[in-house]
Amino acid sequence: MESVHSKIKEYLEKEYPGEPVIIAEKTDITLSGDYDEEWLIVSEKRLSVFSVNNNVVKQLFTTELSKIKKIQPISLIGSGIVEIESASDGHIYKIIAYSQAKDVAFSQMIEDTRNLIEGKPLTKKQDTVNTVCEKCGKTIPQNLNKCPKCVNKSKTLMRILNFSKPHIRLAIYIFILMITGSIFGLATPYMSKLFIDYILKPDRITGIYQYAGYLPWAVLALLLGYSGQLFFGAIQERLSGIMGYRTVYDVRAAIYEKLQTLSLSFFDKHQTGAILARVNQDTSELQRLLVDFMPITLESIIMFFGVGIFLFVLNWQLTCFVLIPVFLTALFLKYVFRRVWIYFHKFFHSRARLSALVNDSISGMRVIKAFGTETNEIEKFDKKSGIYRDTGIELTKKWSMYHPVFHFLILCGTIMVWLIGGKFVIAGKMSVGSVVAYSGYLAMFYRPVFTLIRIVEMITNALTAAERVFDVIDTKPLITDSADAVSIPRINGEIVFKNVDFGYNKFKPIIKELNINVPAGNMIGLVGKSGSGKSTIINLLCRLYDADKGEILIDGINVTKIKYEDLRKQVAVVLQDTFLFNGTIYENILYAKPDATKDEVIEAAFLANAHEFIITKPDGYDTEVGERGNRLSVGERQRVSIARAILRNPRILILDEATSSVDAFTEKKIQDAMMHLVKGRSVVAIAHRLATLRHCNTLFVIENGKCVESGTHEELLLKQGVFYNLVKIQEEISKMKAIER
Amino acid sequence: MNYILPGKANFEKKHSGMLIMTADDGKLYERVFFTYLFPFSYPGSYISVSYITDTAPEEIGIIKEIHGFSVEQRKLIESEIKSRYFIPEITDIKKILVVSGIYECNVVTDRGEKTFLLTNLGENVYSKDDGNIIITDMEHCRYRIVSVKRLPVKAQWEFDKILI
Numbered sequence: 001m002e003s004v005h006s007k008i009k010e011y012l013e014k015e016y017p018g019e020p021v022i023i024a025e026k027t028d029i030t031l032s033g034d035y036d037e038e039w040l041i042v043s044e045k046r047l048s049v050f051s052v053n054n055n056v057v058k059q060l061f062t063t064e065l066s067k068i069k070k071i072q073p074i075s076l077i078g079s080g081i082v083e084i085e086s087a088s089d090g091h092i093y094k095i096i097a098y099s100q101a102k103d104v105a106f107s108q109m110i111e112d113t114r115n116l117i118e119g120k121p122l123t124k125k126q127d128t129v130n131t132v133c134e135k136c137g138k139t140i141p142q143n144l145n146k147c148p149k150c151v152n153k154s155k156t157l158m159r160i161l162n163f164s165k166p167h168i169r170l171a172i173y174i175f176i177l178m179i180t181g182s183i184f185g186l187a188t189p190y191m192s193k194l195f196i197d198y199i200l201k202p203d204r205i206t207g208i209y210q211y212a213g214y215l216p217w218a219v220l221a222l223l224l225g226y227s228g229q230l231f232f233g234a235i236q237e238r239l240s241g242i243m244g245y246r247t248v249y250d251v252r253a254a255i256y257e258k259l260q261t262l263s264l265s266f267f268d269k270h271q272t273g274a275i276l277a278r279v280n281q282d283t284s285e286l287q288r289l290l291v292d293f294m295p296i297t298l299e300s301i302i303m304f305f306g307v308g309i310f311l312f313v314l315n316w317q318l319t320c321f322v323l324i325p326v327f328l329t330a331l332f333l334k335y336v337f338r339r340v341w342i343y344f345h346k347f348f349h350s351r352a353r354l355s356a357l358v359n360d361s362i363s364g365m366r367v368i369k370a371f372g373t374e375t376n377e378i379e380k381f382d383k384k385s386g387i388y389r390d391t392g393i394e395l396t397k398k399w400s401m402y403h404p405v406f407h408f409l410i411l412c413g414t415i416m417v418w419l420i421g422g423k424f425v426i427a428g429k430m431s432v433g434s435v436v437a438y439s440g441y442l443a444m445f446y447r448p449v450f451t452l453i454r455i456v457e458m459i460t461n462a463l464t465a466a467e468r469v470f471d472v473i474d475t476k477p478l479i480t481d482s483a484d485a486v487s488i489p490r491i492n493g494e495i496v497f498k499n500v501d502f503g504y505n506k507f508k509p510i511i512k513e514l515n516i517n518v519p520a521g522n523m524i525g526l527v528g529k530s531g532s533g534k535s536t537i538i539n540l541l542c543r544l545y546d547a548d549k550g551e552i553l554i555d556g557i558n559v560t561k562i563k564y565e566d567l568r569k570q571v572a573v574v575l576q577d578t579f580l581f582n583g584t585i586y587e588n589i590l591y592a593k594p595d596a597t598k599d600e601v602i603e604a605a606f607l608a609n610a611h612e613f614i615i616t617k618p619d620g621y622d623t624e625v626g627e628r629g630n631r632l633s634v635g636e637r638q639r640v641s642i643a644r645a646i647l648r649n650p651r652i653l654i655l656d657e658a659t660s661s662v663d664a665f666t667e668k669k670i671q672d673a674m675m676h677l678v679k680g681r682s683v684v685a686i687a688h689r690l691a692t693l694r695h696c697n698t699l700f701v702i703e704n705g706k707c708v709e710s711g712t713h714e715e716l717l718l719k720q721g722v723f724y725n726l727v728k729i730q731e732e733i734s735k736m737k738a739i740e741r
Numbered sequence: 742m743n744y745i746l747p748g749k750a751n752f753e754k755k756h757s758g759m760l761i762m763t764a765d766d767g768k769l770y771e772r773v774f775f776t777y778l779f780p781f782s783y784p785g786s787y788i789s790v791s792y793i794t795d796t797a798p799e800e801i802g803i804i805k806e807i808h809g810f811s812v813e814q815r816k817l818i819e820s821e822i823k824s825r826y827f828i829p830e831i832t833d834i835k836k837i838l839v840v841s842g843i844y845e846c847n848v849v850t851d852r853g854e855k856t857f858l859l860t861n862l863g864e865n866v867y868s869k870d871d872g873n874i875i876i877t878d879m880e881h882c883r884y885r886i887v888s889v890k891r892l893p894v895k896a897q898w899e900f901d902k903i904l905i
Contacts, residue, residue, distance in 0.1 A: 031758065033823045033824040034853050035855055078826065078882060078883055091755070091757040092759055092772065093757045093758060094757070097824065099827055100827070100881050101880035101881070277861075277864065281863075342898075342904070345904055349904060457839075460842045461842050463842060464842025464860065467842075468861065
């Protein structure tokens with residue numbers, strides 16, 4: 001329960017003494033649709049709505065619980081309202097509004113208010129209901145179990161490193177190679193000092209190059225320095241890549257494995273695109289973190305301190321001067337250069353939009369040609385291409401302005417070295433060689449400075465992507481085997497739905513107090529309008545979701561107590577929208593039973609009337625079905641799907657609109673195939689064409705999630721109820737179609 | 742298609758907050774509500790008028806333009822729509838802070854000031870072809886920017902932080 005505003009508490013104690021608050025929820029918008037806070041308070045006797053402005057409490061609505069006939073949440077667009085039907089005047093009152101952010105909290109509150117009115121116990125606070133972050137005090141968004149702002153990034157980093165644990169030896173090699181490569185890199189600028197100050201410097205009196213003999217050795221040392229840096233750098237890069245890819249392989253495997261175990265409700269809540277982004281983009285971001293950012297950061301830190309030490313050792317006074325332009329360049333990069341990146345963003349954004357348009361247009365070329373809308377498409381392209389051109393020009397303008405400033409600042413450092421360093425040389429405080437070496441080190445110093453400034457943001461973004469990956473990995477599947485789950489190697493097929501309630505949103509039930517009884521080996525039909533809840537019943541039977549209330553029993557055992565694997569093995573579904581995987585017909589049939597022999601696959605295809613069309617294909621069973629099976633016709637796909645179900649040999653078979661959207665000839669073929677399929681098992685069938693359910697033992701008519709009629713086809717017709725009306729409507733449609741023909 | 746013309750229908754709000762419509766033939770519709778047919782591209786035009794029956798909502802007709810209605814009727818229709826559609830229009834962006842990869846947006850909307858959190862810009866900031874930008878925050882609340890160019894210059898700079 002949300003803590004109640006102190007002023008409201010005072011008001012309640014004064015006006016309604018002895019009525020403690022049982023449920024309270026704060027909303028974020030008013031009924032007029034503006035942001036503001038209002039309170040819905042429920043005590044044992046009454047329900048009230050309050051607002052508090054300048055510490056003044058205003059009671060906006062109040063009623064006794066006994067006078068509430070009905071209370072319900074109404075979903076609007078981006079918000080919702082609570083409606084109350086008064087038992088005393090029969091009016092319907094809108095009492096409070098809430099934004100989408102409060103949807104779950106208010107739905108639960110209304111459920112609890114109903115429970116309170118009916119004398120039932122209150123529900124437990126759901127995990128999904130907003131809670132407040134202990135650290136920052138802000139509301140944690142729905143469906144998140146931690147405050148996104150306060151999440152500990154170092155913990156995420158440690159978790160990523162944990163994935164790298166199996167490759168720890170590789171990590172040590174990388175570190176050693178990095179240090180070694182850096183030492184070689186650091187040595188090379190110092191060589192220029194040796195050349196200028198010793199080897200190439202003649203004796204002031206004799207004019208003899210007394211260190212000339214060292215020239216080949218010094219050149220060799222220089223060569224070694226450069227080669228060593230390149231060699232160790234290359235090996236380190238290679239090993240970093242191997243380690244990064246191996247680690248990300250493990251992360252990707254973990255997320256994919258988790259996705260396979262997650263309940264269907266997870267996929268309902270998340271869009272396919274978003275899930276794909278988790279698997280592809282976010283893991284790629286993780287890959288960039290491990291393969292690119294982390295080695296670069298580590299190398300930059302080593303170089304920053306390494307070069308910094310050399311700069312101070314060569315001349316600490318000069319370093320103090322030189323740090324001024326370095327500091328300015330760093331500031332420029334951090335604050336001013338960011339502005340240019342925005343133009344890069346805009347440029348990439350417009351390019352992506354243009355690319356999406358071209359992609360869309362090329363994919364839909366048939367439609368464009370059919371409607372003769374080529375000119376429109378050209379205009380659309382010109383508009384988007386124009387935006388792309390303009391953002392490109394804008395970017396070039398800004399880049400040409402900022403880029404020289406950036407380089408000028410870098411050059412200032414070099415100029416400063418020659419200005420101050422030159423003075424030191426003239427004053428005899430520094431050698432020419434030291435100034436040259438210093439310039440070399442200074443050039444090396446800029447790189448780690450710039451990298452470290454930019455990398456922080458990049459690493460933060462990569463860690464955020466990693467958190468999204470871990471969010472999926474940490475998601476607990478809702479459908480799991482309970483500790484006392486029993487194994488049923490062979491299901492008889494008796495199905496009972498006992499007072500079942502279910503909603504995809506728990507507080508908005510789609511199935512209400514449903515009772516269905518299917519004796520083993522019977523075939524039943526579910527009949528009803530679209531959206532009446534038929535497919536949801538099937539989802540519950542397959543245990544893709546668990547019922548919120550009531551029980552679903554198979555052979556007298558609650559489905560939640562049957563081992564999930566046993567259930568999955570013995571229930572098969574043939575859907576209207578058949579999904580085939582990209583692969584061959586053979587692979588798709590085999591999907592139902594991976595260890596089946598070729599003979600079994602052919603027999604299943606034969607019984608499904610699929611064999612006859614397969615043999616007409618040039619590649620027979622090796623015919624590629626294409627993405628989602630789109631190289632086969634709807635009827636062909638359907639028969640492959642039936643073959644798959646036959647091969648599975650399930651004890652319970654579910655047919656969801658399995659014969660719709662095909663012509664009469666194909667339907668006959670499919671119907672014949674079905675006859676083979678339904679023999680000797682329990683069958684639950686859904687069909688819009690009611691005549692196809694004529695041979696069912698019992699038909700259940702579903703309306704708004706409730707079973708309103710049941711009986712045989714003939715019994716229901718005699719009843720002249722809902723089913724009779726549905727049949728009449730279909731007959732009229734059939735007659736109209738016949739006339740049209 | 743039944744178009745509801747000005748003068749052919751009268752809308753009235755009851756004390757309980759329910760809207761009723763009286764058609765010119767005297768027929769009374771209770772629990773009336775409005776639906777934009779083009780909420781982003783033509784808000785203010787093409788408004789579907791429906792009412793809640795015992796079974797399902799039923800459409801009475803469509804208001805093509807509300808300009809012809811009296812000022813009072815217009816105000817009533819607009820306020821009803823405002824309470825039905827909660828997609829606040831961002832009129833100014835005060836600050837967008839980036840904390841740990843999360844964008845904390847402090848904005849001014851036509852419904853008041855709001856601070857919301859945003860992540861994963863690729864999925865949650867969507868530019869429509871008509872210039873509208875739809876932003877979905879971490880709590881699945883949607884916000885709308887009708888045109889970035891209509892925002893104050895500083896707000897445009899801030900907005901650039903979340904443009905990808």
